[in-house]
Amino acid sequence: MDSELSICPRYSVPTSTTVFYVDLNNLEKPILDNFLEEIDWLKVVDLAIIHRNIPILHYRLNQKNWKNIPSRVRKKLSFTIANNIGAHQNQALKMFFELIRVLSILKETNICAIPYKGPLLSLFAYGKLDLRSFDDLDILTSQEDYLKPKLILSQYGYITPPRIAISEGEEDRFRYYFGEYPLVREKNGITLDIHRRPLGNGDLTLFGDLPQLWNRLITITIAGKEIQTFSHSDLLIYLCMNGFKDGWEILRSVCDVAGILQRQAEHLEWDYILSETRKLKTDRIIGFGLLLAHQLLEAPLPDDVLTHIKRDRSTTWLVDRICRKFMYEFETLKSRNPIEALILKWVGLKYTSARRKYVLGSIERVIKFSLAINYRDTDVIQLPKPLHFLYYLIRPLRIIRDYRQNLFKFLVK
Numbered sequence: 353m354d355s356e357l358s359i360c361p362r363y364s365v366p367t368s369t370t371v372f373y374v375d376l377n378n379l380e381k382p383i384l385d386n387f388l389e390e391i392d393w394l395k396v397v398d399l400a401i402i403h404r405n406i407p408i409l410h411y412r413l414n415q416k417n418w419k420n421i422p423s424r425v426r427k428k429l430s431f432t433i434a435n436n437i438g439a440h441q442n443q444a445l446k447m448f449f450e451l452i453r454v455l456s457i458l459k460e461t462n463i464c465a466i467p468y469k470g471p472l473l474s475l476f477a478y479g480k481l482d483l484r485s486f487d488d489l490d491i492l493t494s495q496e497d498y499l500k501p502k503l504i505l506s507q508y509g510y511i512t513p514p515r516i517a518i519s520e521g522e523e524d525r526f527r528y529y530f531g532e533y534p535l536v537r538e539k540n541g542i543t544l545d546i547h548r549r550p551l552g553n554g555d556l557t558l559f560g561d562l563p564q565l566w567n568r569l570i571t572i573t574i575a576g577k578e579i580q581t582f583s584h585s586d587l588l589i590y591l592c593m594n595g596f597k598d599g600w601e602i603l604r605s606v607c608d609v610a611g612i613l614q615r616q617a618e619h620l621e622w623d624y625i626l627s628e629t630r631k632l633k634t635d636r637i638i639g640f641g642l643l644l645a646h647q648l649l650e651a652p653l654p655d656d657v658l659t660h661i662k663r664d665r666s667t668t669w670l671v672d673r674i675c676r677k678f679m680y681e682f683e684t685l686k687s688r689n690p691i692e693a694l695i696l697k698w699v700g701l702k703y704t705s706a707r708r709k710y711v712l713g714s715i716e717r718v719i720k721f722s723l724a725i726n727y728r729d730t731d732v733i734q735l736p737k738p739l740h741f742l743y744y745l746i747r748p749l750r751i752i753r754d755y756r757q758n759l760f761k762f763l764v765k
Contacts (some may be wrong), residue, residue: 397433403487403603406436411483424567437482444482447471450542451489452577454505458491460713461504463581466492466569468550472581475574477611479569487659488543490550493640499524502535510535510544518617532623550590551597552605564628565590588612592641593634597702598673599693600644607639610651636667636702643671648678666699722748 400409410433426450446473458465467489469596474484493501502512513534527533531549536542543567550565569580582590591612595605612619629638639661645651653661662668725743731752735742 355610388714392706397436401436405604405607406433407440407483407485408478408607409433411480411749412439414730416543418625423452429580440485441482442507444474444486445473447486447489448481450537451542452575454491454544455577455579457508461500461601463497463500463504464494465497465501466565466582468492468582468587471589472579472651473591473608474570476584476587476616477608479615484608488545490545490547492547492550492565495548498546501544505535505544509537509539511538512536520562522725526720528593528722529720536602541672551594558581576682578700584616585621585625589625589629589634589638592638595641595644596637596696600641603648605676606645606648610645613642613645613651615757617652633703633706636664637700640670640700641669644674647675648672664704670696670699722751728754 372454387700396409397406400406403702413433455465455467465536470488471487471491478484478610485593491501502510513536528548531551532545532547535544535546537544543759561601565582565586568583568586570583571578571580573579581587591605591609595609598605625638626635629635642653642657643661670678673692677692697710698707701710723744725747729743729747730744731751
């Protein structure tokens with residue numbers, strides 16, 4: 353994240369995690385030297401890997417604080433980070449040019465493909481291509497074009513991963529239901545995620561799944577190519593909803609929101625953001641994401657927006673709870689008790705109608721997922737085609753076997 357974004361402690365934090373929240377440059381030298389001596393830097397690197405923040409840690413240390421790290425750990429730390437950051441920088445550049453290539457191919461075939469997250473989010477939120485880690489390229493298409501990239505890109509070296517169903521027709525039906533499917537380029541291993549909904553088939557699609565996106569796209573020029581993508585305001589709404597959908601499990605999600613608030617402040621339409629989220633009944637979800645970025649990373653918010661969010665005591669309670677989880681259970685946040693994830697969803701949804709839809713939608717997804725036969729099920733036993741119907745009996749047993757220790761967490765997610 354940009355060095356201008358101040359990161360300050362708001363809670364009592366264990367030393368090994370404080371580096372993520374303290375603006376080290378504001379500490380006096382004797383205090384700074386003592387502070388840096390106490391930090392378990394290899395643990396910091398491990399935490400940065402868990403929370404997908406190695407690029408930011410590397411950037412911040414190189415900018416101002418690298419020289420202050422004790423010399424006895426600097427060499428080992430440099431080697432550890434360099435191995436991660438070098439591979440990331442090469443992959444980020446490779447994926448960026450692959451995105452340009454794919455968009456050109458789809459444009460030639462009259463498919464409207466909208467990239468989001470990945471390289472574009474890195475540029476919008478951090479100002480540099482390599483300051484955010486990403487593993488794949490997310491592309492949104494219209495409902496009508498959703499399955500077409502699979503056929504078109506197969507001519508350019510993209511294949512589907514191991515089959516997700518036992519017949520082509522059934523495979524497409526499940527792809528359509530789940531709202532996304534992967535394509536992998538054999539030559540370089542780059543993965544595309546093709547979406548018909550930006551949020552996949554998660555809980556929040558029940559609110560219309562950001563229907564305004566298609567009418568508010570903006571055009572940007574990168575490397576001489578014009579690319580359509582989400583407006584800054586819609587991107588901020590999406591990031592808050594996506595972070596909430598994932599339970600704000602890793603710090604990178606909070607950094608994404610904070611980066612947009614910091615770098616794109618002049619482009620954010622606050623009247624639109626507040627009115628649209630009220631209309632979608634996601635106002636508490638958005639307020640939660642905004643306040644979380646403000647509390648943890650001191651991301652700027654207009655005074656009237658901050659006052660409006662803080663009027664909702666449930667929002668402030670949720671934010672304080674997650675902040676403390678980040679601070680005191682930094683390593684284990686991603687595997688936290690699923691009951692807490694359920695509480696977050698239940699309180700965040702706010703409206704009775706939304707909670708009802710969440711429960712019914714969760715039941716539907718579990719049923720649909722239970723019927724989505726894939727290669728893991730066929731690996732259990734090879735059945736002749738006339739007996740393929742037996743896979744529908746095998747799959748629930750296989751799921752219980754594989755997820756028996758975390759079955760409730762699996763159902764909540």
